[in-house]
Amino acid sequence: MYVLLLIIIALAIIFGVPDIRRSLIARPAFKFFKRVLPPLSKTEREAMEAGDVWWDGQLFSGQPDWHELLKMPPPTFTPDEQSFIDNQLETVLAMIDDFDIIMHRRDLPEEIWEYLKKEGFFAMIIGKDYGGLEFSAAANSYIVARIATRSLSVAVSVMVPNSLGPGELLTHYGTQEQKEYWLPRLATGDAVPCFALTGPEAGSDAGSIPDHGVVCKGMHEGKEVTGIRLNWSKRYITLAPVADVLGLAFKLDDPDGLLSDDKSPGITCALIPTEHEGVEIGDRHLPLAQAFMNGTTYGKDVFIPIDWVIGGADYAGKGWRMLVECLSAGRGISLPAVAAANGHLAERMTGAYAFVRQQFGLPIGKFEGVQSAMGRIGGLNYSLESMRRLTVTALCQGKSPSVVTAMTKYHMTEMGRIVGNDAMDIHSGKGIQMGPRNYLANNYMGVPISITVEGANILTRNLMIFGQGATRCHPYVMKEMDAAANPDEEAGLRDFDSLLLRHIGFAAGNTFSSFWHGLTGARFANTPVSGETSYYYQQLSRMSRSLALCADVSMLILGGDLKRKEMISARLGDILSHLYIASAVLKRYEDDGRQQADLPFVRYSIEYHLHQIGVAFDGFYQNFPQRLIAGTLRFITFPFGIHYKAPADVHAQDVSEAMMKPGVARDRHTFLCYWQENAEDMLGHMELAFLSMHKLKDLYKALKKAQKQGTLEDDLHGDRLVEAALAAELVTAEQAEELRECEKLRMAAIGVDSFAFDDVKKGTFNAL
Template sequence: MTLLFLILIAILVVFGVTDIRRQLISRPAFAFFKRVLPPLSQTEREAMEAGNVWWDGELFRGAPDWNQLHSYPANTLTEEEQAFLDNQVATLLTMLDDYQIVQGDQDLPEAVWEYIKTEKFFSFIIPKEYGGLAFSAHAASTIVSRVASRSMSAAVTIMVPNSLGPGELLAHYGTDEQKQQWLPGLASGAEVPCFALTAPTAGSDAGAIPDTGTVCKGEHNGEEVLGIRLTWDKRYITLAPVATVLGLAFKLRDPDGLLGDKEDIGITCALIPADHEGVQLGNRHNPLGMAFMNGTTRGNDVFIPIDWIIGGPDYAGRGWRMLVECLSAGRGISLPALATATAHLATRTTSAYCGVRQQFGVQIGEFEGIQEALARIAANTYTLESARKLTVTAVDTNQKPSVITAIAKYHMTELGRSVINDAMDVHAGKGIQLGPNNYLGNNYIASPVSITVEGANILTRNLMIFGQGATRCHPYVLAEMEAVANPDTDAGLKRFDSLLISHIVYAVRNAVVSFGHAITGSRFAAKPVAGPTGRHYQHLNRLSANLAIMTDISMMVLGGSLKRREMISARLGDVLSQLYLASAVLRNYEMDGRQQADLPFVHYALEQATQEAAKALDGVIRNFPNRAVGWLCRALLFPLGNHFNGPDDQRKREVAQAIMEPGCLRNRLTHLCPVDEQLSDGITELEQAFLAQRQVAPLHKALKKAQRSGLLSRGPVSEAMLAAAVEAKVLTEEQAEQVLTAHTLCRKAIDVDEFESL
């Protein structure tokens, strides 16, 4: 006891007496951090400073404040936004023949182009004072999703001007003169914008763009003015072939000091009329056969006035930060909207197809293999819709959470790809035969488009989510890096010392919590709500603490090399991402009023998310470069093994059976894919067949019973068989007519298009 007492006294002295602590603990740790912490590049620093921390910060701290999650405002549409959906969007859907658009014209019809321009589909983010609609992010996401459920090409065309583009950059950073000059035309559709960022040798690495501009004097409108001489070569630029105004990102240099004393000014954004001398637009790409306009732009030695820089000369060199701040629309709204729309489409049509398609004398929805795929489709759709709503909430509350929008971009587009793949598997031959009645084919083909743009998904997962999240969202690391980088060593050490003690307490707390929850199965973890979802909160609290301690251990042991350990950092990013998706599901369940019918979907989604998070943690531990540390981490996080097993077979059956029932639940979970009798697109016909088949299901049972008893001969539904059923008084004439009508509708729904020649 005396020895233990002396040890305790020594610890209190070492950590409690400032001078001793700094000499024995903080100074060596300061030197260690200076050596191992990864340095921030200029572009990384600007990306960190551009975004802010939102719910992702709570998930990274090891003890999320769930009441904060529940306090975020509900997603609602204004009367004006709802009216636009009910009128302009509904009308647009009747004008879209996606098969003709993609397989025939390779362009939107002229009438559609005119309609989306005059009805202000390009102006969702433009302020009303300039003629725009100034819609919420939730409204923009919902509109793009509705359109994408019928035509991905039309949705992308609408999406681009309302996300990363001149309109948003002007609204945020433009001078008054620039706003007055361009925003009214962009709002009315008189001007069509594009934004050129991607270069052949610098795709996702925007900081390496080779396009250059040099500050100099030149002639414009007959006068000598200060300007920039530009050379650029860009590709993958959506709307470039039809654009009237070009947004351009380039690296600006000022060798003669005309703007100041800095020669390499940095990435800059300018706005250039498409008909300006030297601007080349027009050549199209062919993005997997999709019909949206996508192409190239080039210019060689093109002179523009200096005041064409977006924001004016004062914003020279601030382009990268401007772009990162505005990426939230493309990453967090538009691309996830496309994925969610595809999921709603797949869920509505696949659940219906399972009810009308028969094999071996039974509906395919009765096969467990089909139910397993259908359950994945429906539960992933619930997750996508939940994440869509939570992410747009961040944007609508003036947040700029760069980590969360990266999570949404990667995981939602990947979930969308998983859903459409499963839907194609269930539809089989129906899904692969293109034609006017194939409602899945073009969305399936377009799936990789969202995955490759706004930062390819591999880069987003391996470098961005955890790479930014670990530094940006951690409560201490960014501040410690700044303290270590302070040129005043004494001031830096003093600041570092105060942070280090808090960091140690934080790490010890997360280690103890992680081990405690591991050996108790999270049963003593806090839960903010009672009822069927309480257990899920407990598991997420445990996994949040696991992520926090694993992040600290990984950064301490691997240091700067963690940047190059992409598979390790990607798995840690997966943990954060699954925690975010699970949070979205829990919030959506609460916001929807804890619908009892939703519980199978909620449980499936959360069981899947926790399984994936635990799997990612296990992957980090198994592959940790320092094996001794890996064994320690396993003893800390999974001393009794990994028991996050995901949804069981009964859960899958519950979800599949629930989504195959017509009614409010199914309509609510697929509302982004509306059914309209005015539309002849294969979806409406399938839905009619599905409903008709459900109505006559009891009559089919009566027919099968009669066949088994010998009253009727066995065989498929036919006029002769139904006539015999009427004669045997198994069915009335009216019932036989109902069965025949349903059979005819089902046959039409499962038929595929055929052509005399191709």
């Protein structure tokens, strides 16, 4: 007893007396922290500091405030935005023929280009003062996504000027003169922009761009001015072949100190008219099965005046921060919108096709093998739309959460790939035969484009999500890094000492809470709701605690090596990401009024993400290099083992059944899809067949029964089925006409396009 009391008193003195604590604990820890601190380059630090911390910080803290999440208002549209969606957007959707765009023109028709320019589709992020629409992230995302269900080529053409590019950079950083000159031209479409960042030697590692500029004197418009002599070679630049103005990122040197004492200011962004002397717009690329404009640009010894630098001379060398700050917002809108479109399209059309397409006398959606894939489509589409919506919520709040948008871009494009693969597997021949009625193939082949651009997914997962999240989202690490970097070591030590004490308490709290939740299955964790989903909140709170603990230990043990242990850090990033996605699912369920019809989708989705969290934790423990530490962490966080299972078969079956039922729930889950009530329409032919067959489902059931009884032959369809049913007096004349029309729609829906042999050889083919 006395020994315990002495230990308590000693600890109280050590931790309670600042000078003793600093001497015995803080100073040695400070030295250790500085030693293991991963070295950061200038560009890495700028990327680390870009953007905001949002709900990701709550999840990383181990104590997410669910009430705060649920009280965030979901994104809505202004009257102007809703009017544009109801009118201009619907008009352009009706103009799109994706088969013609890709297979015949390899370009958008001139009338679509002109309509997009005239109606401001390229000016959604430009302020009204400059003639733009000044739309919210919610409207931007919705418009791009809805177009993407019709044509990825048109969607990309719209999204690029409204994502990372001259319009956004000028809005945030341009001089008043630059804004007044360029933004009205961009808003009206008189100037089509592109932004040239990627080159042969710099893809995802954009900080290594070799394109180079030197500050010097030169002639411009008959006068000698201070400017930059540029050399560049860029590729994969969307809209470059049709661009009027080129946004260019390059490394800048100032050897003569014409701008400042800094001889190497670094990455800089400039805006250059493509008609300027020396600017070369090169050849087009042909991205997978798409027709959006993408190509190359070059320049050799091109002289530009210094006031063409975006933001003017004061912003020379600040280009990298400008880029990562803008990209963190755009990354959360453009490609996630395309992924959501793929999910909506896959769910709506696969549900319809699985009901319309029949084998062995049953819709193929009744077979368990098909239901397994349909469950994934429906469950992950619910996740996709939930994640899109939650990330847009952050952007509409004026936040620019770089870790959240990186997670959103990576996981939504990957989930989009999964649902696309499953939809193609179920559609089979219907999916692979190209033609005007094929609504899957072009988007399916475009998925790798989304995977590759705006930061390749491999890099995003392995380096960005946890690498940035561990420091930005952690409540203390970034502040401790700042303290360690303080040139006044004593001042840094004092700051570090204060942070360290709180960090120790934070780690201890997460350790004990993780173990307690592991012992109790998190049954005593707080939850903001009652009912079935309360269990999911408790499990996510538990996993948040476990992530915070494992992240702390990893940074402590591995230090700077964690930066190179990409497989370890990627798994921790996966845990954070699936926590975020599951949070989005639960919030959407609440925002939509806890719809009973959504519960199968919520169950599938949350159990999928919990299972992925369990897989990531298991991989982390198996591969953590310090085996004793790994075993200890596993015991603390999962004392009885990891028991999260993949979604049960019954959940997949419930989702697949819901996908094959017309009605409000199906419409809510697939509202991004555009289709026309026309049997020749890309989606309309399937939608009309699906609705018609549901209307006559009782009649079809009676005919199937008659076939089993031998009253009708088994292999009848189309007009033969109608005539046989009439002859057997199984249908009335009125029913026969309805059945005839339904059979016509059904056969068209399960059919595929075909083309005249000679026309295909000539390249002048149209569907037969």
